[in-house]
Amino acid sequence: MSGIERLAVVGAGSLGQAFAGLLAASGQSVTLLASAATAARLSTAGRIRLRGVVELDAPVAPAPAGAGVVGLTDDPARLPARAGLIFATKGHQLEAAVQSVRAAWPGAGDEASWVAGVQNGLVKDDVLRRAFGERRVVGAVTILGAGREVGGEVTVYSRGMTYLGEFPSGVSERVSEAVALLGKAEIPAEATADIASVLWSKECNAVGVFGVSVLTRLSASATMRIPELIRAYLSLVRETAAVAAAHGVQVGDYAGFSIRTYVERSDEETLARMLAPGPAAPSAPAGPPIMPSMTQDLLAGRPMEADEVFADVAIRAEKVGVSVPRIELARDLICGLNRMLTAGAVKG
Numbered sequence: 453m454s455g456i457e458r459l460a461v462v463g464a465g466s467l468g469q470a471f472a473g474l475l476a477a478s479g480q481s482v483t484l485l486a487s488a489a490t491a492a493r494l495s496t497a498g499r500i501r502l503r504g505v506v507e508l509d510a511p512v513a514p515a516p517a518g519a520g521v522v523g524l525t526d527d528p529a530r531l532p533a534r535a536g537l538i539f540a541t542k543g544h545q546l547e548a549a550v551q552s553v554r555a556a557w558p559g560a561g562d563e564a565s566w567v568a569g570v571q572n573g574l575v576k577d578d579v580l581r582r583a584f585g586e587r588r589v590v591g592a593v594t595i596l597g598a599g600r601e602v603g604g605e606v607t608v609y610s611r612g613m614t615y616l617g618e619f620p621s622g623v624s625e626r627v628s629e630a631v632a633l634l635g636k637a638e639i640p641a642e643a644t645a646d647i648a649s650v651l652w653s654k655e656c657n658a659v660g661v662f663g664v665s666v667l668t669r670l671s672a673s674a675t676m677r678i679p680e681l682i683r684a685y686l687s688l689v690r691e692t693a694a695v696a697a698a699h700g701v702q703v704g705d706y707a708g709f710s711i712r713t714y715v716e717r718s719d720e721e722t723l724a725r726m727l728a729p730g731p732a733a734p735s736a737p738a739g740p741p742i743m744p745s746m747t748q749d750l751l752a753g754r755p756m757e758a759d760e761v762f763a764d765v766a767i768r769a770e771k772v773g774v775s776v777p778r779i780e781l782a783r784d785l786i787c788g789l790n791r792m793l794t795a796g797a798v799k800g
């Protein structure tokens with residue numbers, strides 16, 4: 453199955469606006485399905501504003517819009533045919549978004565369209581498979597970093613890599629097409645023959661980074677300067693990698709997360725390397741340290757993706773009989789915090 457004509461995005465948050473804005477700025481056609489409130493706000497603003505490592509304003513107009521303009525809608529029926537549809541909602545918003553899209557899209561006879569999710573965690577692809585069927589789902593991982601600001605603009609912190617690949621493995625024509633469309637928009641993208649390895653490696657990093665940062669309320673860079681916290685990170689990475697191995701997946705080293713190295717090397721060596729004085733850091737941007745997204749959610753009193761990142765991997769561990777006591781402790785603490793957040797009992 454190949455032959456999409458464009459990419460489209462569900463969710464006009466940090467990542468959704470960054471992807472849609474960059475695609476439009478490269479002269480491509482792109483549709484962005486937003487919540488009603490955000491569609492109204494962007495429509496009034498008339499543009500998506502990306503700042504940070506990207507400085508651009510992308511005009512928005514009701515979908516379908518012409519090339520170079522983000523076609524904005526809050527109606528899934530206005531999503532285009534023959535599209536690769538990237539879901540960029542939070543993990544806990546995915547099921548509802550998928551259900552509303554599936555009720556209206558893809559249309560009968562549209563065999564080419566496919567879906568992908570960029571949420572943290574592994575469960576997103578199960579949600580997509582249940583709704584759209586196995587053959588429509590392309591595996592995706594992104595480490596492009598972005599955050600919404602109170603003024604409405606999106607700060608793009610880094611143009612991190614986006615990986616795409618087929619399940620259970622392999623690269624197809626549709627994956628290569630999507631990588632080319634993203635590349636044209638200067639969104640770094642790579643086709644990978646082993647998307648499961650990338651997904652699990654990112655999950656190892658997410659469990660480690662979020663586990664330590666949420667429970668200490670420190671930035672990732674601060675935690676990586678403290679020996680006890682590096683050990684905590686590595687222990688969570690090791691447990692997650694053991695679950696991956698029991699599922700037949702070997703973790704790897706990818707840009708931004710050298711998980712295979714962390715697992716194969718002794719913790720003592722990793723600690724020594726991380727704590728060794730290095731060359732002076734290149735002029736660090738001014739301002740407060742950047743918190744991992746889950747810590748940002750905690751501090752802002754928003755629900756965290758705790759079930760998708762922690763509870764889900766604990767379930768996957770139990771299924772294959774792997775003992776993960778540290779992940780279970782992190783799950784209980786973070787899911788407990790999340791319960792209070794979602795009940796409105798914790799503010800910051």
Ligand SMILES: NC(=O)c1ccc[n+]([C@@H]2O[C@H](COP(=O)([O-])OP(=O)(O)OC[C@H]3O[C@@H](n4cnc5c(N)ncnc54)[C@H](OP(=O)(O)O)[C@@H]3O)[C@@H](O)[C@H]2O)c1
Pocket residue numbers: 462463464465466467468485486487489490540541542543545548549550552570571572594595596597598599600745757
């Ligand atoms: N941001 C990053 O740097 C980054 C990096 C890698 C992975 N991720 C993952 O990517 C996912 C998205 O992150 P994010 O930071 O972009 O989140 P976000 O800023 O909260 O954006 C989520 C967007 O989805 C919208 N939405 C929710 N339900 C919807 C529905 N049914 N229909 C249409 N839109 C809907 C939200 O609407 P409202 O506008 O009304 O809130 C919001 O605009 C998360 O799972 C995150 O873990 C993020």
